[in-house]
Amino acid sequence: MSEAAFVYETEIATTPQRLWTALTTGTLTRMYWFDRRIESDWLVGSAVTFYDGDSDRITDTGVVLESVPPRKLVYSFRYEDGPVTELDRPYTRVTFELEPTDSGKVRLRLVHDQLASPDDVAGWRDGWTPILANLQAFLEGDRMPVAEPPRPSAKPAPTTA
Numbered sequence: 001m002s003e004a005a006f007v008y009e010t011e012i013a014t015t016p017q018r019l020w021t022a023l024t025t026g027t028l029t030r031m032y033w034f035d036r037r038i039e040s041d042w043l044v045g046s047a048v049t050f051y052d053g054d055s056d057r058i059t060d061t062g063v064v065l066e067s068v069p070p071r072k073l074v075y076s077f078r079y080e081d082g083p084v085t086e087l088d089r090p091y092t093r094v095t096f097e098l099e100p101t102d103s104g105k106v107r108l109r110l111v112h113d114q115l116a117s118p119d120d121v122a123g124w125r126d127g128w129t130p131i132l133a134n135l136q137a138f139l140e141g142d143r144m145p146v147a148e149p150p151r152p153s154a155k156p157a158p159t160t161a
Contacts, residue, residue, distance in 0.1 A: 005113035006124040008132055011105040014139040016098045019106050020070030022139060023096060026051075032134035040075075042067045048075045057081075062091065072097050077112070090116060108132070 012019060022028045026037040035053040040046050044067055050060035059081040066074035076091040097109040110132060112124050 003113075004115045004118035004121050005111055006115075006121050006128060007112075008110045008125075008128055009107065010132065010136060011101060011103070011107050012136050012139055013105050016070040016100055016106050018139060019098050019108060020073075022135060023073060024069075032138040033131050034134075040064060042069070042073070048077075052081075062094070065093065066095075070098055090114075092116075108136075 022032070024038070024040070024042050026039050029036055029038045030053065036059065037051040037053060038048065039051065040048040042064055044064050046064045048062040048064055049058055051057060052059050059079070061078055061080050062076040064073075064075050066072060073096045075094055077094045078089055078091045091114070092112060093114040095109075095111040095113070097107075097111075099107045099109075101107050110128060112128060115121065115124070
């Protein structure tokens, strides 16, 4: 493991609780994380599992390392979509820190570290940057649903002429 890390920091016009909920609720992560659903009870030592949309196909896994709602969330992370061994792809670490600012926004700081090599930083930058930009747009657009998103019906309703 290298000491290389990807760090992303932004301020989001939201509350710490709203941001925490968006980070830890699978139906909401699908809204901004390219249909990725994250499931955990967010207690230290619990599994963190990432699913592709509604399917049971696991794309990533981890374990909750620290959970201080709504201030700090740390979990291990490993890509699982395909053949993998601990030696091929060791776990990395993802840390979210949420801090209210004097301007009424929340400073979000993400650190993804324990990377295998400094060369991995660019790859994580390419992955995290659009996810976090979508998260910010999602929260600032006041589009956070209070329930699961509506599901499309099996067939459209008939129209009358």
